Amino acid sequence: MENLLDGIEDILLMGPGPSCVHDKVYEALGKKSIGHLDPYFIRIMDAIKANLRTLLKTENTLTIPMSGTGSSGMEACFVNLIEEDDPVLVLINGVFGMRMQDVAQRLRANVDTLEFDWGTPVVVDQVKKKISEKQYKIVAVVHAETSTGVKNPVAEIGALLKGSETIYLVDAVTSLGGVEIAMDAWGIDALYSGTQKCLSCPPGLAPLSFSDKAVAALESRKTKVPNWYLDLSMIMKYWKGATRAYHHTAPINMHYGLYQALLLILEEGPDNVYQRHMTYHNALVQGLEDMGLSMLVAPDSRLPMLNSVNVPEGVDEAAVRSTLLKQYKIEIGAGLGPLAGKIWRVGLMGHTARQENVTRLLAALKSTLS
Amino acid sequence: MENLLDGIEDILLMGPGPSCVHDKVYEALGKKSIGHLDPYFIRIMDAIKANLRTLLKTENTLTIPMSGTGSSGMEACFVNLIEEDDPVLVLINGVFGMRMQDVAQRLRANVDTLEFDWGTPVVVDQVKKKISEKQYKIVAVVHAETSTGVKNPVAEIGALLKGSETIYLVDAVTSLGGVEIAMDAWGIDALYSGTQKCLSCPPGLAPLSFSDKAVAALESRKTKVPNWYLDLSMIMKYWKGATRAYHHTAPINMHYGLYQALLLILEEGPDNVYQRHMTYHNALVQGLEDMGLSMLVAPDSRLPMLNSVNVPEGVDEAAVRSTLLKQYKIEIGAGLGPLAGKIWRVGLMGHTARQENVTRLLAALKSTLS
Numbered sequence: 205m206e207n208l209l210d211g212i213e214d215i216l217l218m219g220p221g222p223s224c225v226h227d228k229v230y231e232a233l234g235k236k237s238i239g240h241l242d243p244y245f246i247r248i249m250d251a252i253k254a255n256l257r258t259l260l261k262t263e264n265t266l267t268i269p270m271s272g273t274g275s276s277g278m279e280a281c282f283v284n285l286i287e288e289d290d291p292v293l294v295l296i297n298g299v300f301g302m303r304m305q306d307v308a309q310r311l312r313a314n315v316d317t318l319e320f321d322w323g324t325p326v327v328v329d330q331v332k333k334k335i336s337e338k339q340y341k342i343v344a345v346v347h348a349e350t351s352t353g354v355k356n357p358v359a360e361i362g363a364l365l366k367g368s369e370t371i372y373l374v375d376a377v378t379s380l381g382g383v384e385i386a387m388d389a390w391g392i393d394a395l396y397s398g399t400q401k402c403l404s405c406p407p408g409l410a411p412l413s414f415s416d417k418a419v420a421a422l423e424s425r426k427t428k429v430p431n432w433y434l435d436l437s438m439i440m441k442y443w444k445g446a447t448r449a450y451h452h453t454a455p456i457n458m459h460y461g462l463y464q465a466l467l468l469i470l471e472e473g474p475d476n477v478y479q480r481h482m483t484y485h486n487a488l489v490q491g492l493e494d495m496g497l498s499m500l501v502a503p504d505s506r507l508p509m510l511n512s513v514n515v516p517e518g519v520d521e522a523a524v525r526s527t528l529l530k531q532y533k534i535e536i537g538a539g540l541g542p543l544a545g546k547i548w549r550v551g552l553m554g555h556t557a558r559q560e561n562v563t564r565l566l567a568a569l570k571s572t573l574s
Numbered sequence: 575m576e577n578l579l580d581g582i583e584d585i586l587l588m589g590p591g592p593s594c595v596h597d598k599v600y601e602a603l604g605k606k607s608i609g610h611l612d613p614y615f616i617r618i619m620d621a622i623k624a625n626l627r628t629l630l631k632t633e634n635t636l637t638i639p640m641s642g643t644g645s646s647g648m649e650a651c652f653v654n655l656i657e658e659d660d661p662v663l664v665l666i667n668g669v670f671g672m673r674m675q676d677v678a679q680r681l682r683a684n685v686d687t688l689e690f691d692w693g694t695p696v697v698v699d700q701v702k703k704k705i706s707e708k709q710y711k712i713v714a715v716v717h718a719e720t721s722t723g724v725k726n727p728v729a730e731i732g733a734l735l736k737g738s739e740t741i742y743l744v745d746a747v748t749s750l751g752g753v754e755i756a757m758d759a760w761g762i763d764a765l766y767s768g769t770q771k772c773l774s775c776p777p778g779l780a781p782l783s784f785s786d787k788a789v790a791a792l793e794s795r796k797t798k799v800p801n802w803y804l805d806l807s808m809i810m811k812y813w814k815g816a817t818r819a820y821h822h823t824a825p826i827n828m829h830y831g832l833y834q835a836l837l838l839i840l841e842e843g844p845d846n847v848y849q850r851h852m853t854y855h856n857a858l859v860q861g862l863e864d865m866g867l868s869m870l871v872a873p874d875s876r877l878p879m880l881n882s883v884n885v886p887e888g889v890d891e892a893a894v895r896s897t898l899l900k901q902y903k904i905e906i907g908a909g910l911g912p913l914a915g916k917i918w919r920v921g922l923m924g925h926t927a928r929q930e931n932v933t934r935l936l937a938a939l940k941s942t943l944s
Contacts, residue, residue: 205841208618209830215608222607222826233827234604237592237776238585239905248578271778272642272803275822279803307802400823406607408641408778408825431801432677433642433649450910452645453770455778456592457603458828460579471575535609540820 215529216556218565219537220350220510221378222400222407223553225465229405232464233457240454248463249443249454255466256411259380259474260395262387266419268443269409269462270434271455274377274398277410278307280434281373281394282344284414284422288312290341293334295326295361299351299540300375304344311430316340322542323512325505326356332364341421342371342394348379350401351540353501353512353549355383362391371418377401380411381469381554382481382509393418399458402481402509404554405465408458412436465554477554481508484557488550491566495573500547509557511550512543516573521545524572532568585899586926588935589907590720590880591748592770592777593923595835599775602834603827610824618833619813619824625836626781629750629844630765632757636789638813639779639832640804641825644747644768647780648677650804651743651764652714654784654792658682660711663704665696665731669721669910670745674714681800686710692912693882695875696726702734711791712741712764717755718748720771721910723871723882723919725753732761741788747771750781751839751924752851752879763788769828772851772879774924775835778828782806835924847924851878854927858920861936865943870917879927881920882913886943891915894942902938 217224238245249268256267270280282304286292292313294305297320308315318334320326326345335343343365347358358374365372373394376385381402387395393415400407414422414436422429422437429435433452441449469477485508489499492513500512515521521538525548528534537549550565587594608615619638626637640650652674656662662683664675667690678685688704690696696715705713713735717728728744735742743764746755751772757765763785770777784792784806792799792807799805803822811819839847855878859869862883870882885891891908895918898904907919920935 205837207834207837208614208621209602209605209834212605212608212614212830214606215612217607217609219609221823222609225607230604230606232579234600235579235582236584236600237587237595237770238582239587239589239592240777242585242899242905244578244582251578272646273822273825276642276803279801283801303802310798310800310802312800398823400607400826406825406827407610407823408828428680430680430682431649431653432673432680433646452643453591453768453777455643455776455828456770457776457831458778458825460582461827464577464579467575467577529612535612 213533216534216561216564218551218556218561219535220549220551221553223402223404223551224556225404225406226468226555228468229461229464232460233406235457235460237456240456241448241450245456246448248459252459252463252466253443255470256413258470259466260385260387260413261389262413264387264413264415265444266436266440267413269411269459271452272410273407274396274410276434277396277398277412278304278375280410280412280436281396282307282311283431283434284429284436285342285371285394285418286311286313287425287427289314291338292342292344293318293340295331295345296320297324297326297352297354298322298346298349300346300349304375323352323354323500325354326361328357328360328364331361335364340370342373344373346375348507348510350378350510352543353507353510354505355507359390366391371421378510381477383478387413399462399465402554403462403465405461408455409462481552481557484552484559484562485511487559488552488562491562495570509551509553511552512547513550515546515548519573521548527572528568534565534568583903586904586931586934588921588926588931589905590919590921591923593772593774593921594926595774595776596838596925598838599831599834602830603776605827605830607826610826611818611820615826616818618829622829622833622836623813625840626783628840629836630755630757630783631759632783634757634783634785635814636806636810637783639781639829641822642780643777644766644780646804647766647768647782648674648745650780650782650806651766652677652681653801653804654799654806655712655741655764655788656681656683657795657797659684661708662712662714663688663710665701665715666690667694667696667722667724668692668716668719670716670719674745693722693724693870695724696731698727698730698734701731705734710740712743714743716745718877718880720748720880722913723877723880724875725877729760736761741791748880751847753848757783769832769835772924773832773835775831778825779832851922851927854922854929854932855881857929858922858932861932865940879921879923881922882917883920885916885918889943891918897942898938904935904938
């Protein structure tokens with residue numbers, strides 16, 4: 205029979221994720237499976253927990269990967285923390301803030317929102333006003349809004365909430381591994397991420413961390429978590445303690461990949477990794493501007509790993525992406541929602557953030573646009 | 575830094591899953607990632623759908639892998655089909671039937687159960703009586719009860735429900751790829767499985783199929799599915815049609831693994847694969863009985879891929895498992911729930927179901943018990 209896997213090409217992944225993967229991570233994915241209760245696998249789990257804590261700058265015991273993609277991390281944070289009619293504030297300036305609202309509403313939370321123009325950051329003073337008017341159980345925001353390329357002021361919002369009863373919930377899907385996150389110092393209580401962005405591991409796991417305050421909220425629920433698969437009160441018994449209780453079969457080989465991806469970041473040094481993202485982001489922006497292109501987001505709020513480029517008037521943006529993929533073997537992303545057709549999204553995530561990739565994209569884009 | 579992946583040993587996986595994986599599947603997992611909207615990836619998705627349909631003997635359009643392990647498939651089936659107070663009947667004779675009950679109750683269904691002794695199958699006449707007394711929206715049963723090694727009469731229960739309004743929901747986590755499943759002929763409306771059993775792919779995806787009747791029930795819901803991540807009404811737009819709508823980033827490399835695993839089964843021929851499971855199951859049972867050991871389950875209801883062996887009196891079952899793992903590099907499983915300490919669970923799933931593995935286990939067990 206024809207095997208489609210033989211025809212997979214080596215594509216330079218410069219979209220909004222998945223990102224390029226280091227050969228060592230691919231090798232890790234293909235290591236022999238062992239059992240999910242094998243003592244050696246538990247050592248690997250423990251190392252993943254420890255390494256995630258280092259990268260997140262947190263002491264949180266409950267710091268684990270969920271068995272799904274980044275969006276399962278979002279689902280997990282909300283479903284474990286929300287009970288019916290809980291007041292939740294979601295700060296929205298892109299697709300992923302909207303997704304948070306949808307997730308929370310499906311779980312019957314009482315959801316308020318504060319909305320900001322797409323391409324601009326959340327305004328801290330407006331958040332301050334809003335939370336002074338009403339007591340929220342959860343305030344939720346996206347750190348790196350993948351749909352626009354905006355970095356939200358997560359530390360500053362955290363400072364507003366310090367000492368309050370409110371649980372501070374942050375989406376770090378695209379930020380983790382690309383910019384600093386200081387979970388404890390910033391007062392973040394619940395955080396999720398994904399493997400396929402700046403961690404440079406294929407998609408399939410969602411790192412998640414809960415502070416003691418978030419765990420206390422989980423443990424004092426009046427009702428069972430209405431999602432068996434993502435119920436952290438059961439899952440944590442598999443991830444800690446001397447005897448591990450089976451919940452569901454962990455995605456063994458994906459954990460090998462995540463373990464290796466984290467090791468690569470720690471070996472390079474997180475600060476060096478963040479600097480590398482910034483360096484090649486600057487090189488990319490300079491190159492794009494030299495070509496006469498402009499960025500959607502103002503310099504102060506730009507993410508290094510997700511670069512939103514305004515599509516020049518009269519250019520068929522889909523045709524450009526198609527040419528880049530077919531002819532140059534480079535993937536970049538389209539705009540979403542109100543930005544569909546208006547921007548390209550160029551990822552410089554994790555292993556992708558290198559000079560040779562910036563150079564190759566700029567050359568390809570120049571040829572395509574000329 | 576120390577790399578724990580270097581210390582992974584080659585363990586013969588004869589537990590209740592994960593099972594042994596073919597080298598070609600390991601190679602597939604390490605192929606280069608491409609984008610989740612790349613037209614070539616969509617070709618691979620389409621091939622996975624077609625091959626799953628062949629294996630399930632179904633024409634169902636909505637036949638896809640969910641982005642989580644087998645239990646996420648259970649969650650997905652129930653959460654997409656249940657609305658508050660819906661009457662649901664769950665047939666229980668092991669851990670996974672109990673899990674179905676828990677999942678359905680968390681979703682606020684009105685759940686009735688019919689319970690049978692662990693180690694014995696569901697009794698069709700009792701089901702017939704129960705469904706004659708009350709109209710259920712869903713009747714749910716586990717095909718291969720992994721906690722006991724019992725095969726339930728899925729075709730016979732399906733025959734009772736034919737022509738009714740009831741949705742017939744079947745757990746095929748351990749059965750798919752090891753025994754015949756004829757989804758359409760048996761009248762199954764919703765089915766889920768996992769990759770890490772008889773499909774012999776590492777854990778991480780949950781094949782799922784919905785009949786037109788199940789899709790109609792989903793589409794006529796009064797409320798949104800209370801689980802964004804597993805909402806099939808959105809996910810199906812990513813898996814079919816000329817233009818694919820992004821929902822969440824698919825676990826790319828896990829799909830490569832599943833694609834390859836399905837190809838291996840279709841190349842060998844499903845009927846040959848099922849016969850191979852039966853042949854080495856018979857060889858295993860014969861060998862165990864020759865050693866004076868006995869099986870938990872009566873011959874008529876035994877699963878070929880999950881063999882429950884009674885622990886002889888006076889034997890420390892955990893010590894035996896530990897010796898098998900440490901000294902012989904063979905993993906077998908413990909009993910769960912009321913069967914904890916009373917049985918071993920020996921898997922012959924997918925690629926594991928081979929003479930050399932049966933021979934190796936029997937020799938190791940004989941030495942360990944002597």
